[in-house]
Amino acid sequence: MVRTGQVTATVAVRVTVRDLDMLDAVSRVLAADQSLNVHGVTWHVDWDNPAWPQVRAAAIQASIRKARDYAAAMGGTVQRVEHAADAGLLGGDTGPYPTGRMLAPVMSSSAEGPGTPALTPVPQELIATIEARFRTTGVSIPET
DSSP states (O other): OOOOSOOOOOOOOOOOOOOGGGHHHHHHHHHHOTTOOOOOEEEEOOTTOTHHHHHHHHHHHHHHHHHHHHHHHTTOEEEEEEEEEETTTTSOOSOSSOBOEEEEOOOOOBTTBOOOOOOOOOOOOOBOOEEEEEEEESOOOOOO
16 A cells, blocks of 8 residues: 555534624635535524423413313313423333424535535424323213
C-alpha cells in the first residue's frame, strides 16, 4: 500500500439556534464555505414550549369524550379517570412521546456551486398522544 496524500473526511455538524433572529447570519456563514454540503434542516419544538400543556389538555379532553361514547354504547357511564399519561408510559405499545417537528427542504452548497441553506422556519404541528384508563359503572354487554 502506498499513501496518496488524497484524503476526504466527512464530519457531521449540528447547529442549534433558538434565537430565530440569528438565522440570516447563520445562513451566510454556512453559505460562505464552498465545501459544505447541507443535507437537511429539521425544526423541532422544545419540550418546554408553553403550547404543550394546551395540546396535552386537548388530548385528555378528547379521550374523556371518547370514553363516555364507549361507556354509553354499553349502557354505562364514566365514573372517573384512573390514569392518564403520554403514550407508552402506561405499558402500552403506542408511540413514546408527543411530537412536533417538520422537515424543511434546503439548498446545499457543494462543488457545483454555492447555495444558501433555506433556514426559514416552517409551521409546526403539535400532536400529543396520550393513554388513559377509566373506571365505568353500569356497563352491560348485550347478548348477540
